Amino acid sequence: MSLLHRAAGLGLAALLAAAPPALAQQKTLRVAMTAADVPTTTGMPNNGFEGMRFLGYPVFEGLVLWDLSRADRPATLRPGLAESWEQDPADPKTWIFRLRGGVAFHDGTPFDADAVIWNLDRFFKPDSPQFEPAGAGTTRARNPILASYRKIDDRTVAISTNRVASYYPYMATYILMTSPRSFEAAGRDWGKVAALPAAGTGPFRLAKFTPRISAELARNEAYWDKTRIPKLDRVLLLPMPEANTRLAALRSGQVDWIEVPPPDAIPSLKAAGFNIVTNSYPHVWPWFFQTKGDTPFADLRTRQGLNYCVDREGLVQLLNGTAEPSLGWLKSSDPNFGKPEQRYGFDPAKGKALLAAAGWTAQKPLRFKVMISTSGSGQMLPLPMNEFLQQNLKEACGVDVSFEVTEWNTLLTAARSTPGAPVLNGSVSLNPSSPSSDPSVAARYFLQAFVPPNGFNWGQWNDPVFEEAFAALENARDEATFNAAYAKAHERLVDNPPWLYIVHDLNPRAMSRRVKGFVSAQSWFQDLVTVDLQ
Incomplete structure (x- = not known):
């Protein structure tokens, strides 16, 4: 165990040892998040959708x-x-x-x-x-x-x-x-609101917040929906960005629930009686392409070619089956996936032919930089995954990829930047994971109206056929019209790809056998109300 891991473990142990006896006797669920810090507590948490999952909707x-x-x-x-x-x-x-x-x-x-x-x-x-x-x-x-x-x-x-x-x-x-x-009450100072803490209307309330260490939620006995009073007394949220630190905390009994266990540890966790929970859900782990300006991704053939160069099945094996190959923004099983002309698979010959047509050859190889994070909301295991892709693209199609490694919230800031912004440091691709839960998300990521700072169309992608189909979706008043327009729009996301589609996450988490009542919703967000401890 590294010095960093030991320090994290000692800090956690000290925190839990210092818990008052009353807290120890209560049903307190201890959750290890992938976030590097406690999400902000003013009522609109940062740290992406993991912040919303644990410090947003519950409170x-x-x-x-x-x-x-x-x-x-x-x-x-x-x-x-x-x-x-x-x-x-x-x-x-x-x-x-x-x-x-x-x-x-x-x-x-x-x-x-x-x-x-x-x-x-x-x-x-x-x-x-x-x-x-x-x-x-x-x-x-x-x-x-x-x-x-x-x-x-x-x-x-x-x-x-x-x-x-x-x-x-x-x-x-x-x-x-x-x-x-x-x-x-905080003297009109949001910085002080964070420490009050702030008051919401949810089934849990914020009981205690220790900056950079933890946040504690308590059951709201007065919740407006009396059928949804939580079974737990408290939830203790602990940021642990390093996967092996989360693993050690679970195995030692310091936490009850960890997000994203290391894939190679899953067999031994199962053998030891821990519950491994996965489920297909609307989430995609891609690389965004910058399509505007001095970038190789202005050429459609480059974007299509790279999508044929990725060994998605190999990456799924690396992840011990906790992901599935991504062939588009939606899962291929989704009824709104449509019938695109392109059907991406691992086909290096086709990928190299498309790259060559765009001018990238062994004599003039494609080179570019991707901004990635060390961890973060829905990021799975970004470092080993990106190292796999770096080697895969080099060996399969002769593509040279370098990385700008940063912290999750910096990556989110970059995703709201304009082409060539200093925060990118030369990156022409980004690796933030994305929900694919509904068309409102597609609007923010793909419509031309939502290039930064108006939304998340960071790559400045523009497809008139997509715009026309999406307009029909926006104006639809019946389900059949809505679905037909959605499928047509998604076909363009595949055939004219704004992203390198890599995998869909299966939302893995590992839990102590004491955790009962959890329903793994097909969503970024999860319901803590039904969870109990035995």
Whole structure:
């Protein structure tokens, strides 16, 4: 064990040893996250969707929530702080949300339309007293089409978008509500709100926050949905970015649950009685291509060729079966995958022919730099995976890849940058994983309207056929029209690839046999309410 691992283990041991006796006697689930730090605690966590998974939805809620109750289908939506919603019949760009009554924030503040407007101002009105730049940046990136909002009455608000968007309720899941009283109690200082901690409306409340060490959640006995009072007393969240550190903590009994166990340890964990949980879910682990400016990826043949050069099955073997090959943004089994002309597989001859047609040969090999992270939300095991790809592309197609290795939040910042930005340090490809859960995500990543800083189309990709199909999807009023347009749009994502499609994650986690009641939802997000400890 390295010095770093020992230090992490000793720090964790000291933390748990210092826990008060009452805490030790309670049902406390100890979770080792892949994040390098505790997600921020003001009510809009950083650290990507892992922050939302553990410090977002359990504590803070949106008007619309994810239904995480089933493992046999991709997660759908359910009413949250809004009991219902609909497009305004007179204006399809406007959505009417009817709010749930009888809901209070953890500090007792009533939830109503004024609280919704206050939170929307926090994210979307830079001159409001409560404007929070960090939270606003995250929320705006996930809601790039929000144009305006207004209170209709105490139980009703209207949100208008700058384009017709049949999928807008999916975007609404990413606007989390915090008590306005939290901000006032902290002297209108978001830095102090983080330490209060902030108050949400969720089934758990923030009980304790130790910067860079841990966050502790406690059961909210007064939760508005009495059928969803958590079984656990507490949840202790611990950042552990290094996979072997998480593994050692689980084996030694210091934690009960780890995200992304090392694949080579899975057989021995199973033999020792630990539960290994996996499930197919809408997530893709790619390399983004920068398609604008002085970049090799302006040529379609280069992008297609690389997609034929990747040994996806070999990478799945490296990961001990905890991933599946990716042939597009959606999984090939998805009914909206469509019927693209290209069907990527490991075909070095075809890949080299396409690269040669684009001008890349043994005498003039393709060389480029990819920005990667050491860990992070949904990043699986980025260092060994990228080393595999580096060797694979060199041996199969003569491609020379170098890496710019950085921290997860820096990579997220880079994904919102423009071509040639200093943060990229010469990188023309990025490796952040992505949800592929619904068209609202596709809009942010692929529509020309959402190049940075408006969204996550970092590669500046532009496909008129995709734009036309997506417009039909946005205006669809029935399921058949919606699905046909979605399939046509996805066909373009395959045939004119903005990304190098590599694998879809199977969302692996390892747990003590004491952990019961967990449902592995087909989602980035998971429900802690049903989890129990024996």
